[in-house]
Amino acid sequence: MSDIKIERLDEYRWIIPPVGGMRVPGLIYADERMIHAMGMDESPRQVANVAHLPGIIGHSLAMPDIHWGYGFPIGGVAAFDMEEGIISPGGVGYDINCGVRLMATNLQIDEVKDRLRDLVVALFRNIPAGVGSESALRLSVAEEKKVLRQGAAWAVNRGFGSEGDLATTEDGGAMRGADPDCVSDRALERGQRQLGTLGSGNHFLEIEVVEEIFDRRVASAFGLTAEGQVAVAIHTGSRGFGYQVCDDFLARMVKHRSALDFPLPDRQLACAYLTSDEGKEYMAAMACAANYAWANRQVLMHWTAQTFEETLQRSPRDIGMRLVYDVCHNIAKVEEFEIKGRKQRVCVHRKGATRALPPRHPALPDVYREVGQPVLIPGDMGTGSYVLAGTDKALEETFGSTCHGAGRVMSRNRAMKASRNRSITAEMADRGVIVLAAGKKTLSEEMPEAYKDIEGVVNVVHRAGLSTKVARLRAVGCVKG
Amino acid sequence: MTKDADQAVRPPYRIFEHTADLGVEICGIDEMDLFRNAALALSDIMTDRRRVRGREEREIAAEGGDREEVLVNFLREVLYLHNGQGWLLKDCVISEMDEFHLCAAVTGEPLAHDRHTMDVEIKAVTYHRAQIQRTEQGWTGRVICDV
Numbered sequence: 001m002s003d004i005k006i007e008r009l010d011e012y013r014w015i016i017p018p019v020g021g022m023r024v025p026g027l028i029y030a031d032e033r034m035i036h037a038m039g040m041d042e043s044p045r046q047v048a049n050v051a052h053l054p055g056i057i058g059h060s061l062a063m064p065d066i067h068w069g070y071g072f073p074i075g076g077v078a079a080f081d082m083e084e085g086i087i088s089p090g091g092v093g094y095d096i097n098c099g100v101r102l103m104a105t106n107l108q109i110d111e112v113k114d115r116l117r118d119l120v121v122a123l124f125r126n127i128p129a130g131v132g133s134e135s136a137l138r139l140s141v142a143e144e145k146k147v148l149r150q151g152a153a154w155a156v157n158r159g160f161g162s163e164g165d166l167a168t169t170e171d172g173g174a175m176r177g178a179d180p181d182c183v184s185d186r187a188l189e190r191g192q193r194q195l196g197t198l199g200s201g202n203h204f205l206e207i208e209v210v211e212e213i214f215d216r217r218v219a220s221a222f223g224l225t226a227e228g229q230v231a232v233a234i235h236t237g238s239r240g241f242g243y244q245v246c247d248d249f250l251a252r253m254v255k256h257r258s259a260l261d262f263p264l265p266d267r268q269l270a271c272a273y274l275t276s277d278e279g280k281e282y283m284a285a286m287a288c289a290a291n292y293a294w295a296n297r298q299v300l301m302h303w304t305a306q307t308f309e310e311t312l313q314r315s316p317r318d319i320g321m322r323l324v325y326d327v328c329h330n331i332a333k334v335e336e337f338e339i340k341g342r343k344q345r346v347c348v349h350r351k352g353a354t355r356a357l358p359p360r361h362p363a364l365p366d367v368y369r370e371v372g373q374p375v376l377i378p379g380d381m382g383t384g385s386y387v388l389a390g391t392d393k394a395l396e397e398t399f400g401s402t403c404h405g406a407g408r409v410m411s412r413n414r415a416m417k418a419s420r421n422r423s424i425t426a427e428m429a430d431r432g433v434i435v436l437a438a439g440k441k442t443l444s445e446e447m448p449e450a451y452k453d454i455e456g457v458v459n460v461v462h463r464a465g466l467s468t469k470v471a472r473l474r475a476v477g478c479v480k481g
Numbered sequence: 482m483t484k485d486a487d488q489a490v491r492p493p494y495r496i497f498e499h500t501a502d503l504g505v506e507i508c509g510i511d512e513m514d515l516f517r518n519a520a521l522a523l524s525d526i527m528t529d530r531r532r533v534r535g536r537e538e539r540e541i542a543a544e545g546g547d548r549e550e551v552l553v554n555f556l557r558e559v560l561y562l563h564n565g566q567g568w569l570l571k572d573c574v575i576s577e578m579d580e581f582h583l584c585a586a587v588t589g590e591p592l593a594h595d596r597h598t599m600d601v602e603i604k605a606v607t608y609h610r611a612q613i614q615r616t617e618q619g620w621t622g623r624v625i626c627d628v
Contacts, residue, residue: 068501069501069502070502070609070627074501094604094627095604131599131600131601131602132599186561189565190564190565200602201602240564240565244564244565246605247557250608251557254546254550254608255546258546267550267608267609268608270608408500409500411500411501411502412503412628413497413498413503439599441600481602
């Protein structure tokens with residue numbers, strides 16, 4: 001049980017008043033039920049711990065899908081001053097630029113429902129998934145370094161998808177400042193074999209159907225035009241490359257922590273000043289991993305489109321698979337905000353949180369200029385996803401951030417026990433979802449009960465005004481690692 | 482393999498609850514035993530270690546500012562053998578150690594999908610709440626892994 005004091009600010013906002021070494025208050029977005037559940041774990045303590053770090057601006061923020069992580073909570077957002085602030089690998093997470101991309105199609109579910117099993121089987125065959133899965137792509141180190149510099153554009157230049165995909169990818173699918181010289185040989189070695197793989201754990205590729213549209217004007221701008229429309233969601237990140245970048249820099253920063261001029265409340269919060277060489281090198285290496293992840297999702301999208309064409313024996317034009325958007329939800333980025341009446345560049349950490357830009361924001365592509373950024377929120381396995389749109393309020397209150405998913409409530413171990421003597425595949429089939437998984441354990445760990453109710457999470461961000469509901473998609477087919 | 486033999490090769494560890502991650506608590510009769518068991522536990526969680534043969538030997542060195550950091554850094558090296566080099570660990574001998582350093586010789590073999598099964602992908606061994614304690618029975622250690 002957490003001993004952290006939490007005070008109610010209004011219906012969906014809760015404050016952790018600054019005590020001890022906290023430099024700013026904590027601010028959690030949640031409903032009353034979620035806050036009570038949070039009291040049972042350590043996530044509010046972790047929100048408070050992040051508030052101890054130098055240069056933090058405003059609040060140590062937490063989204064309603066917050067859960068107990070290591071170091072930073074998952075669902076945490078924190079912005080730091082560029083001169084006095086820090087950057088922390090633990091505030092980004094091991095899976096750098098873990099994210100989601102959603103593709104719309106011209107297909108209606110009625111046209112493909114008899115071929116759904118064939119589609120899932122073919123996707124399972126063509127998309128490498130599972131523990132230690134390897135790609136059909138093998139990169140030389142020289143080629144890998146191009147991926148690290150160019151991101152999704154590398155994939156597009158080699159025929160994976162089209163130029164237009166870059167406009168609807170966060171940051172155009174490439175983070176500036178990526179420097180492969182800041183990356184270890186170990187990370188490079190791991191990255192050579194995993195571009196174009198899904199991985200395991202909570203990563204997935206899902207065939208979904210538009211179930212409900214809340215805002216037709218915005219949904220239509222996003223290319224989601226009618227109930228029954230088929231879409232595909234891909235949730236994965238930078239694979240072993242990103243894990244190794246995080247691991248390398250965390251170890252370095254843990255080693256050098258005694259040189260910092262402030263105490264660390266948790267070793268996993270090890271960090272470096274943004275102005276220090278170590279901080280700059282991490283930023284440059286992290287950008288490489290972010291770019292690797294964008295290239296990865298771009299390649300997987302292309303293979304998905306090809307699989308649809310081959311299985312359904314229909315032309316690309318007929319299927320019309322197109323990228324709605326690609327968001328990252330584990331990242332630290334330098335972004336500009338208006339803070340206390342003046343424009344300021346800050347380093348925003350989003351660990352299990354999604355950027356949510358409002359209409360007319362300069363970083364938006366032209367097609368979404370009037371409606372805001374699509375925010376993609378995957379639920380638990382087989383639930384489907386929500387599509388939301390960014391708001392001005394998120395820009396004012398949360399450094400343009402919102403939730404990222406359902407958030408775990410059950411440990412993997414407990415989920416394993418709860419699923420004993422049950423067939424999760426059969427249960428999912430009863431719900432109308434065809435699931436193929438590389439590992440039986442993954443299915444048990446990822447079963448729906450292990451997660452918070454996605455609807456509850458989305459309703460909080462919607463009602464708190466951090467993003468607005470646009471559409472809900474239901475899963476009908478799922479490939480898991 | 483008999484049930485007794487199964488038990489004999491399984492290192493003394495248990496998994497503890499941690500919402501998104503995997504907590505591992507390891508025991509040992511002394512510090513060297515604790516560190517050895519931690520390496521075996523990591524391998525045991527990832528694969529059926531009974532099917533791994535000790536055909537090759539590798540050396541591992543780790544250091545840290547205290548015992549906990551040495552433990553995490555040692556396990557990071559063990560994990561890298563698998564994640565980075567596609568290798569599985571069968572056994573481990575700690576050849577020398579003090580509070581800040583450790584050297585170990587590990588045996589194992591390259592991962593072969595027709596022979597080995599991979600149960601869990603461990604992304605990383607974290608420093609979060611890493612703990613080593615002396616108890617009446619010997620030593621215990623706790624680490625949290627990102628899975």
